[in-house]
Amino acid sequence: MGQAMSEKETLRCVYDLTLDELTALLVSWGEPAYRARQVWEWLYRHYATDFMQMTNLPKALRHRLAEAFSLEPLRPVTEIVSQNRWTRKCLFALPDGETVETVLMLYEKRRTLCISSQVGCGMACPFCATGLSGFTRNLHTGEIVAQVIHYARWLADPHAGGADAAPISRPTRVTNVVFMGMGEPMANYDRVWRAIRILVDKRGFNLGARHITVSTVGIVPGIRRMAEEGLQVRLAVSLHAADDALRDELVPINRTYPLRVLMDAVRYYIRKTGRRVTFEYALMRDVNDRPEHARALAQLLRGVLAHVNLIPMNPVEGSPYQPSTRQATATFARILEDAGLPVTVRLRRGIDINAGCGQLRRHILQVDGRQVMPLPVVSS
Numbered sequence: 001m002g003q004a005m006s007e008k009e010t011l012r013c014v015y016d017l018t019l020d021e022l023t024a025l026l027v028s029w030g031e032p033a034y035r036a037r038q039v040w041e042w043l044y045r046h047y048a049t050d051f052m053q054m055t056n057l058p059k060a061l062r063h064r065l066a067e068a069f070s071l072e073p074l075r076p077v078t079e080i081v082s083q084n085r086w087t088r089k090c091l092f093a094l095p096d097g098e099t100v101e102t103v104l105m106l107y108e109k110r111r112t113l114c115i116s117s118q119v120g121c122g123m124a125c126p127f128c129a130t131g132l133s134g135f136t137r138n139l140h141t142g143e144i145v146a147q148v149i150h151y152a153r154w155l156a157d158p159h160a161g162g163a164d165a166a167p168i169s170r171p172t173r174v175t176n177v178v179f180m181g182m183g184e185p186m187a188n189y190d191r192v193w194r195a196i197r198i199l200v201d202k203r204g205f206n207l208g209a210r211h212i213t214v215s216t217v218g219i220v221p222g223i224r225r226m227a228e229e230g231l232q233v234r235l236a237v238s239l240h241a242a243d244d245a246l247r248d249e250l251v252p253i254n255r256t257y258p259l260r261v262l263m264d265a266v267r268y269y270i271r272k273t274g275r276r277v278t279f280e281y282a283l284m285r286d287v288n289d290r291p292e293h294a295r296a297l298a299q300l301l302r303g304v305l306a307h308v309n310l311i312p313m314n315p316v317e318g319s320p321y322q323p324s325t326r327q328a329t330a331t332f333a334r335i336l337e338d339a340g341l342p343v344t345v346r347l348r349r350g351i352d353i354n355a356g357c358g359q360l361r362r363h364i365l366q367v368d369g370r371q372v373m374p375l376p377v378v379s380s
């Protein structure tokens with residue numbers, strides 16, 4: 001059984017393919033082109049877990065697909081659920097034994113998935129659990145898409161979650177995807193965009209492009225490239241500081257792309273797309289949360305089509321960076337609002353489940369070196 005599993009895991013992942021590539025492949029196998037469309041619908045509308053479920057395909061084709069492709073590139077190692085059951089976080093093992101995290105956040109009307117684009121991250125932001133773990137590798141397109149399909153299946157299943165299911169109406173689907181999990185998506189640009197094009201394909205998963213957000217710490221060539229993609233995908237920039245000296249410390253990539261260069265790219269993106277850019281700002285006590293920091297931020301964003309998202313950061317074990325107080329957060333927000341900037345303070349979701357990026361993985365890896373240890377599900 002274990003051996004069969006590892007053989008399966010070395011197969012090519014079917015979610016790596018675009019519909020055009022799948023069509024070309026099936027035609028090369030002597031199948032009519034419409035078979036690819038049928039497979040595509042099984043993958044992205046019915047979330048098939050086994051090629052044998054694709055009952056409108058000839059049996060021989062189902063077997064051939066099963067011999068060529070894996071449908072399960074991710075193996076859930078553990079999933080933990082917040083006390084209020086509105087946030088779930090899954091740690092997945094990849095075929096090579098590496099691990100990534102995905103977080104599902106349920107709101108009244110939205111089901112938002114925060115997905116990973118890399119194993120670890122090379123950006124080395126000192127306040128971030130993922131940054132502290134270092135970079136291992138880029139995810140493949142199929143490993144990115146499969147995170148979404150995993151929770152799409154869960155959401156579509158009226159019995160999923162059992163006692164842990166949140167009190168939401170069902171059936172339901174993933175409504176929003178944000179690339180804010182582990183990794184810097186612009187550092188894995190081609191595979192991230194391939195995944196986006198698969199997810200927005202109207203013949204399959206059909207997620208609206210404007211419901212996808214790519215969040216970057218400021219990889220300028222990526223921002224400029226994204227401006228040319230011709231899709232309504234949203235851009236978020238993790239700023240965290242509005243002066244170069246502090247940002248050099250908090251976001252080391254700032255030494256390569258300082259604020260002037262970054263803001264030039266953001267303005268270019270806005271000119272090309274007409275879209276508002278979200279600026280993420282994680283508030284850290286006595287580091288970047290004082291009134292003078294807020295005023296510097298307001299000055300930096302003057303005249304920019306911007307929205308500011310203030311994030312009360314999740315505390316990271318062993319980190320000197322601590323969350324701001326409520327009072328400091330409220331004062332910071334008011335200064336920005338008085339300067340005419342739209343501001344939201346992001347709800348802190350799932351603090352009891354280590355929902356900050358990289359925190360579950362870091363916690364588990366620390367428990368047992370590189371060995372992944374399943375955690376029990378937290379239930380209320």
Ligand code: SF4
Nearest residue numbers: 121123125128131183
């Ligand atoms: S904050 Fe984002 S970019 Fe910085 S180290 Fe963490 S995952 Fe990477």
